[in-house]
Amino acid sequence: xxxxxxxxxxxxxxxxxxxxxxxxxxxxxxxxxxxxxxxxxxxxxxxxxxxxxxxxxxxxxxxxxxxxxxxxxxxxxxxxxxxxxxxxxxxxxxxxxxxxxxxxxxxxxxxxxxxxxxxxxxxxxxxxxxxxxxxxxxxxxxxxxxxxxxxxxxxxxxxxxxxxxxxxxxxxxxxxxxxxxxxxxxxxxxxxxxxxxxxxxxxxxxxxxxxxxxxxxxxxxxxxxxxxxxxxxxxxxxxxxxxxxxxxxxxxxxxxxxxxxxxxxxxxxxxxxxxxxxxxxxxxxxxxxxxxxxxxxxxxxxxxxxxxxxxxxxxxxxxxxxxxxxxxxxxxxxxxxxxxxxxxxxxxxxxxxxxxxxxxxxxxxxxxxxxxxxxxxxxxxxxxxxxxxxxxxxxxxxxxxxxxxxxxx
Ligand SMILES: Cc1cc2nc3c(=O)[nH]c(=O)nc-3n(C[C@H](O)[C@H](O)[C@H](O)COP(=O)(O)OP(=O)(O)OC[C@H]3O[C@@H](n4cnc5c(N)ncnc54)[C@H](O)[C@@H]3O)c2cc1C
Numbered sequence: 001x002x003x004x005x006x007x008x009x010x011x012x013x014x015x016x017x018x019x020x021x022x023x024x025x026x027x028x029x030x031x032x033x034x035x036x037x038x039x040x041x042x043x044x045x046x047x048x049x050x051x052x053x054x055x056x057x058x059x060x061x062x063x064x065x066x067x068x069x070x071x072x073x074x075x076x077x078x079x080x081x082x083x084x085x086x087x088x089x090x091x092x093x094x095x096x097x098x099x100x101x102x103x104x105x106x107x108x109x110x111x112x113x114x115x116x117x118x119x120x121x122x123x124x125x126x127x128x129x130x131x132x133x134x135x136x137x138x139x140x141x142x143x144x145x146x147x148x149x150x151x152x153x154x155x156x157x158x159x160x161x162x163x164x165x166x167x168x169x170x171x172x173x174x175x176x177x178x179x180x181x182x183x184x185x186x187x188x189x190x191x192x193x194x195x196x197x198x199x200x201x202x203x204x205x206x207x208x209x210x211x212x213x214x215x216x217x218x219x220x221x222x223x224x225x226x227x228x229x230x231x232x233x234x235x236x237x238x239x240x241x242x243x244x245x246x247x248x249x250x251x252x253x254x255x256x257x258x259x260x261x262x263x264x265x266x267x268x269x270x271x272x273x274x275x276x277x278x279x280x281x282x283x284x285x286x287x288x289x290x291x292x293x294x295x296x297x298x299x300x301x302x303x304x305x306x307x308x309x310x311x312x313x314x315x316x317x318x319x320x321x322x323x324x325x326x327x328x329x330x331x332x333x334x335x336x337x338x339x340x341x342x343x344x345x346x347x348x349x350x351x352x353x354x355x356x357x358x359x360x361x362x363x364x365x366x367x368x369x370x371x372x373x374x375x376x377x378x379x380x381x382x383x384x385x386x387x388x389x390x391x392x393x394x395x396x397x398x399x400x401x402x403x404x405x406x407x408x409x
Contacts, residue, residue, distance in 0.1 A: 015391055019395050023123065028374075033130045041174050042170055047114075048111075050105060055082060059074070060074075065280055143154060167373060191351055196253070198246065201336040216265075217232065224266075227248055229243045252334055267330075279380065281298070308327065348375055352375060358402070
């Protein structure tokens, strides 16, 4: 069995691969271990809907996206920033561009192209890949233990270990959170995993579910407390999905932990201020149906009108003032978040109090952690991948320091 590995990286996702990049550039022998038969499965899934690598917004605003962890991320982003990410991608021959929303995407390359180029670059620097190696904890000497493809127990020795095992959403990609028991056994505090950037459940009537599941609500505004998000929302069998829903899902999740249902306020006519809407609705309505009247006066059509009917009482629909109020603030009763397995990302993971500024576990010297397995969350918009890249980079610098090595300038 191979035994000369200097640094063992466990988890071949963006965080682990970024650390491998830094460490191999500094000339260290790096072995990457991955439970799945191939690398970067969640990265590839992220590429399906357009790979949003990072965001171009100003540093302070960027760090604020990490909520209560903004200060920690301000430091991490200072070490490996969105600009550093773009510059590094360029060294791999991958050009990026800033979209109209400020989000950063690869110009021509797809996620699978980036992954291939990146894996080849690591291979050229001598990084060794061990697929179908599921981390099982530590050996008596502190090295990582793995379950191999034939259920054999494999032991490696290394001078430092980086765990970059991901969060707990989309378990089919390999990030199944099954590592938590191995670290709680070492008394490492792990906050429970919860869905982040996820769909929200609504108990639709059978009629509504049958007729309007799969229909979009265009250009609406969603509100929850002091948070709001705009864009298109998709109505599904279970409730609501889409960018603005994901953006508010963390706040809703927190409220749902206290009571259910929680109203999510939906503005179906966000470009029409309430007084103007009231004025329009006060126009004389002949014997035509409410559906026709709303279509002609305020261009409220199809799924939006049906949603209004689904949520409002007959009295609200007949009273012009109440109806206007409902069109601007339609309370959708959210009962639950969609399950963790379906969420784009997860909240929870290793508490930051458990790591030092180099992302080394205080209770396990020489063992570093990075990526989504740490307890942070951020919205979609490139913040998740950037968080994984920056923390992987920081952990690699920590490992170099631990081993008394210098990073490549
Ligand atoms: C549908 C979807 C779309 C997304 N789109 C975007 C986007 O556009 N932009 C963005 O910024 N982010 C996006 N993300 C999120 C992004 O993909 C993740 O934040 C990122 O992959 C996290 O990187 P990571 O390295 O921390 O973990 P992962 O990418 O989850 O990698 C962890 C690796 O560890 C391995 N592993 C786990 N347990 C073990 C074990 N016991 N032994 C060995 N190996 C193990 C896993 O198999 C996996 O390969 C998306 C996610 C999803 C699901």
